[in-house]
Amino acid sequence: MKATILSALFMSLFVTGCATTGDNPQDPYESFNRSMWEFNKGLDKAILRPVAKGYKAITPDPVEKGVTNFFNNIDEVPTIINDVLQFKFGKALKDTGRFLINSTLGVAGLFDPATDMGLEREEEDFGQTLAVWGFDSGAYLMLPFFGPSSVRDGIGSGVQATSFYSLYDELNDKQTEYILKYGIDIVQTRAAILSIDEQLESAPDDYTFLRDVYLQNRKFKIYDGNPPIEDDECEFEEDCEEF
Numbered sequence: 191m192k193a194t195i196l197s198a199l200f201m202s203l204f205v206t207g208c209a210t211t212g213d214n215p216q217d218p219y220e221s222f223n224r225s226m227w228e229f230n231k232g233l234d235k236a237i238l239r240p241v242a243k244g245y246k247a248i249t250p251d252p253v254e255k256g257v258t259n260f261f262n263n264i265d266e267v268p269t270i271i272n273d274v275l276q277f278k279f280g281k282a283l284k285d286t287g288r289f290l291i292n293s294t295l296g297v298a299g300l301f302d303p304a305t306d307m308g309l310e311r312e313e314e315d316f317g318q319t320l321a322v323w324g325f326d327s328g329a330y331l332m333l334p335f336f337g338p339s340s341v342r343d344g345i346g347s348g349v350q351a352t353s354f355y356s357l358y359d360e361l362n363d364k365q366t367e368y369i370l371k372y373g374i375d376i377v378q379t380r381a382a383i384l385s386i387d388e389q390l391e392s393a394p395d396d397y398t399f400l401r402d403v404y405l406q407n408r409k410f411k412i413y414d415g416n417p418p419i420e421d422d423e424c425e426f427e428e429d430c431e432e433f
Contacts, residue, residue: 216329216340217329223330223331223397224397230332241380242377242384246384254378254381254382257374257378259299260300261371266292266311267354268315269314270282272315275316276322284309316346316347317343317347317350318412320342321412327340327342327343327408331344343408
């Protein structure tokens with residue numbers, strides 16, 4: 191469920207005005223996807239949201255921030271690997287520096303001194319790597335339990351999750367500990383976006399809103415914050431150039 195409202199809703203704060211409605215050629219399975227969205231919403235309402243609210247109610251803000259920093263630091267490992275796979279060697283060095291600084295000076299990642307030093311956090315995942323390698327995104331998919339995705343991102347998430355799990359298992363031989371840590375990560379991440387629930391619920395069509403925000407977010411990340419301007423966008427831009 192972590193992906194259900196995660197990065198897409200965080201990005202919604204910045205791209206709400208850009209979200210579109212209506213038919214989307216990237217969503218050929220809309221009927222199925224809408225049914226999965228209703229299933230995920232029901233699961234979130236019955237289980238994840240109440241648990242997240244309870245977690246937030248009893249957890250002091252400094253502790254909650256420390257937990258967030260801890261899991262962000264763990265996530266630097268797959269980011270570094272994907273940096274290398276995308277041939278972004280300069281970024282790989284920067285993210286390795288972030289990881290080493292936060293793992294030592296940041297007390298195993300509980301604090302984030304690297305950001306204060308100017309080393310901002312930038313995530314890379316295997317779905318982005320597949321995009322850099324030239325794989326098309328394929329159809330938009332709303333996955334049960336896991337939320338918004340696409341054919342490419344679904345494959346990327348599966349490969350990354352199983353690979354990281356295998357690495358953790360090989361190093362620690364503690365599957366239960368890994369599952370527990372992942373569960374805590376899901377809960378604290380859901381708690382961090384409770385304030386955005388009202389924004390999603392007020393949308394005329396929450397399914398369309400989340401889908402469009404997700405697709406824009408992925409494009410934004412794949413192009414490292416500089417996505418190409420589409421032809422239909424140039425129609426309203428005075429400074430668009432003809433190619």
